[in-house]
Structures are given as C-alpha cells and as structure tokens.
Amino acid sequence: MIPVIRPLLGPEEAEAAAQAISSGWIAQGPRVAEFEAAFAAATGTGHAVAVSSCTAALHLAMIVAGVGPGDEVVAPSMSFIATANAARYVGARVVFADVEPDTLNLTVETVAPLLTDRTRAVILVDQAGVPADLDAMRELCDPRGIAVIEDAACAAGSTYRGRPAGAGAALAAFSFHPRKLLTTGEGGMITTPDPDVAARLRRLREHGMNVSAAARHVEQRVVIERYDEVGYNYRMTDIQAAIGLVQLGRLDEIIERRRELAQRYQCLLSQISGLRTISDPSFGLTNFQSFWVALPADFPVARNDLLQMLADAGISSRRGIMAAHLEPAYANLVRDMQLPVTERLSASTLIIPLFHQLTAAEQNRVVDVISAASEKAAVLPDPAKLPA
Numbered sequence: 587m588i589p590v591i592r593p594l595l596g597p598e599e600a601e602a603a604a605q606a607i608s609s610g611w612i613a614q615g616p617r618v619a620e621f622e623a624a625f626a627a628a629t630g631t632g633h634a635v636a637v638s639s640c641t642a643a644l645h646l647a648m649i650v651a652g653v654g655p656g657d658e659v660v661a662p663s664m665s666f667i668a669t670a671n672a673a674r675y676v677g678a679r680v681v682f683a684d685v686e687p688d689t690l691n692l693t694v695e696t697v698a699p700l701l702t703d704r705t706r707a708v709i710l711v712d713q714a715g716v717p718a719d720l721d722a723m724r725e726l727c728d729p730r731g732i733a734v735i736e737d738a739a740c741a742a743g744s745t746y747r748g749r750p751a752g753a754g755a756a757l758a759a760f761s762f763h764p765r766k767l768l769t770t771g772e773g774g775m776i777t778t779p780d781p782d783v784a785a786r787l788r789r790l791r792e793h794g795m796n797v798s799a800a801a802r803h804v805e806q807r808v809v810i811e812r813y814d815e816v817g818y819n820y821r822m823t824d825i826q827a828a829i830g831l832v833q834l835g836r837l838d839e840i841i842e843r844r845r846e847l848a849q850r851y852q853c854l855l856s857q858i859s860g861l862r863t864i865s866d867p868s869f870g871l872t873n874f875q876s877f878w879v880a881l882p883a884d885f886p887v888a889r890n891d892l893l894q895m896l897a898d899a900g901i902s903s904r905r906g907i908m909a910a911h912l913e914p915a916y917a918n919l920v921r922d923m924q925l926p927v928t929e930r931l932s933a934s935t936l937i938i939p940l941f942h943q944l945t946a947a948e949q950n951r952v953v954d955v956i957s958a959a960s961e962k963a964a965v966l967p968d969p970a971k972l973p974a
C-alpha cells in the first residue's frame with residue numbers, strides 16, 4: 587500500500603528523544619526553549635511559543651486577539667474543522683467565507699462583504715501550504731481594528747512575497763501533526779512579533795502562571811508563582827521539542843524533495859484533460875503539504891469512486907479539503923449558507939500520496955489509475971431496463 591503521507595523520521599530523532607529522556611527533564615524545559623528560538627529564527631517570526639497542537643495555538647490566538655462571546659470571526663469553511671472550532675471555544679460566532687478556486691484560500695473579495703461592526707478577527711488559512719494573500723487581507727482589516735490570524739498549520743517553510751509564511755502576521759499558528767511537513771507527534775507553535783503578546787501566550791499555555799516551572803527549577807532562591815488569569819495546560823514536552831529541533835534542521839531538504847515530486851505530478855497529470863492541481867500562487871511558493879487534484883465536472887468517474895479505484899490499486903488517498911459548514915457540528919449554526927466554490931471543490935477534489943520517500947515508480951502508479959479513470963466511457967443505462 588502506498589500511504590498518502592509518511593513522516594520523515596530517522597535515527598537522529600530517536601537519539602534526540604532518548605537524550606531528552608536520559609536528561610531527567612521531560613516536560614517543558616530547555617529543549618522547548620531551544621526549539622522556540624530555532625523556529626522563530628527559521629521563520630523570521632520574532633517570537634515563537636510552543637504549544638501542544640495547532641488547535642491550542644488557534645485557541646490562544648483567539649484569546650490574545652480579544653475575541654469573545656458576541657463577536658464574529660470570519661473563517662473559511664473549507665479547512666480542517668479545527669480552524670472554525672477555535673472561534674467556538676471563546677464563544678464567538680463563526681461567519682464562513684468562500685474561497686478562491688486556484689488557491690482554496692480566502693481573499694479580500696470573499697471576506698469584505700461579510701465584515702460587520704461585530705467582526706473581531708479573520709482566520710486566514712494557508713490551505714495545503716499555499717500561502718494566502720496576507721498583505722491584502724491586512725490592508726482590509728487593520729484599519730478596521732480586525733485581527734488577522736494566520737492559520738499556517740500546513741505552511742511551515744512556504745514563502746509569501748519572499749519571506750517565510752507567518753513572518754508577516756501579528757499571530758500565526760503552526761502544526762506539527764504527522765500529516766504536516768515537520769512533526770513532533772502532536773504539537774504546535776504560535777508566533778508573534780510582539781514580545782508582550784509572546785509573554786502572555788507563555789503564561790496562557792501554562793495555567794496562567796507568571797513564572798514557568800522550568801524557570802523556577804533553575805532559580806537558586808525560592809520563587810512563589812502567581813496566577814494572573816485563567817490559563818490552560820497547552821505545553822509541549824521536551825521530548826517533542828527534541829524531535830522538533832531535528833525535524834526543523836531538515837525542513838529545506840524536505841521542501842526541496844516535495845517540490846521536485848510535486849512538479850513531476852503536475853507534469854504527468856497535465857496530460858489528463860480538464861484536471862487541475864495545486865500550484866504556486868503568483869505571490870509565493872507552497873511547500874506542497876498536501877497535493878490536491880480537482881476533477882472537472884465531466885470527469886467520467888465520481889470522486890469517491892476514484893478514491894475506491896485508487897484503494898483497490900493499493901494506493902491510499904483522501905477526499906479533498908473538508909467543508910466545516912456541512913458537518914453536523916455546524917448544522918444548526920449555518921442554515922442556508924451559500925458557499926458555492928467551497929461546496930464544489932470539497933466534493934470534486936482528492937489528495938494523492940506525496941511524501942519524502944515516494945518514488946517515481948509509485949507516482950506513476952498513482953497517475954496510471956487516474957489516467958485510466960479519465961478514459962473510462964461514461965456508463966450508459968441498459969436500454970432494455972429503461973421504462974417503455
């Protein structure tokens with residue numbers, strides 16, 4: 587079976603995790619601090635605060651952006667559901683905006699008509715690693731006092747106007763789930779250029795404590811901590827950070843390989859009439875976190891049948907990006923919502939295998955199945971079974 591993704595983990599990650607364990611300090615400590623500094627430097631983001639997941643990062647972003655009950659948060663429905671859930675955690679109302687079909691991202695055109703005087707934040711997702719047009723969104727939102735939070739869960743190492751994704755955001759959230767490029771098993775990072783915001787994020791991820799457990803540990807004198815506000819336990823462990831440090835060192839190599847494989851897919855799949863694939867936007871480069879393919883309306887095989895044909899050929903693939911507003915968790919909040927691009931592309935896209943160790947022969951197998959499906963004549967009804 588060819589998996590849809592396989593994390594790139596080697597003996598270096600295993601050794602780093604083992605060293606963290608032998609050190610006797612396995613909770614958030616020196617390795618988390620080191621990982622944060624290295625991540626901030628690699629992404630040009632100023633300050634990076636490690637957390638237990640990107641979902642936790644998005645939740646904390648909502649809090650520091652001051653989003654609360656009665657506020658509206660504009661977000662794409664076409665995203666992993668954690669994007670929209672973050673607004674729900676703080677009691678805000680999610681207003682779903684449609685996406686632009688080439689990038690699957692929000693644009694100023696889809697967001698502007700939805701802004702009201704209750705809009706407190708926009709969550710701008712870099713879907714599948716494709717950078718969204720952050721500067722344009724900030725030009726729309728900054729003068730209105732609306733926070734733009736970049737959900738860069740998929741976008742570590744993607745670039746936007748020559749800078750790493752996240753570098754231009756007041757708040758950006760990254761994921762280290764194994765489905766993403768860099769992994770720590772579970773984990774996330776929230777970044778900000780503002781040192782005061784970073785300090786508050788550090789408190790919020792650790793129960794609202796004014797001095798971290800790690801800092802108290804190394805103090806010679808007795809330190810009694812104080813709890814300034816209600817916080818969370820969203821800490822990353824030093825075992826995870828040790829793995830993350832090794833992974834971060836491989837980011838350039840991982841991206842180079844993914845872009846090479848993605849170009850090969852783009853070239854092979856361009857032979858199939860009407861098929862569209864993920865590609866770089868005019869203003870940046872994607873890390874190809876997921877390689878999505880959009881089927882044309884006249885494709886002879888339904889999307890879910892194509893997923894089954896791939897599975898029958900020993901190839902694991904996934905439906906395209908989900909649409910949160912179609913899930914039961916959102917059913918009673920979004921009645922009669924019109925998101926035509928989201929609905930069409932969520933139903934007609936699929937994600938095919940792309941990972942560091944994928945071979946050209948395996949890519950050919952994937953393309954062969956899609957190509958055979960494209961040549962299938964539409965099944966005509968049996969005239970004998972038609973009503974007279």
Ligand SMILES: *Cc1c(COP(=O)(O)O)cnc(C)c1O
Pocket residue numbers: 639640641642665666668669711713737739740760761762763773774
């Ligand atoms: C994966 C993902 C998340 C959630 O990340 P976790 O680290 O699993 O919490 C959020 N938003 C987007 C767009 C994602 O792809």
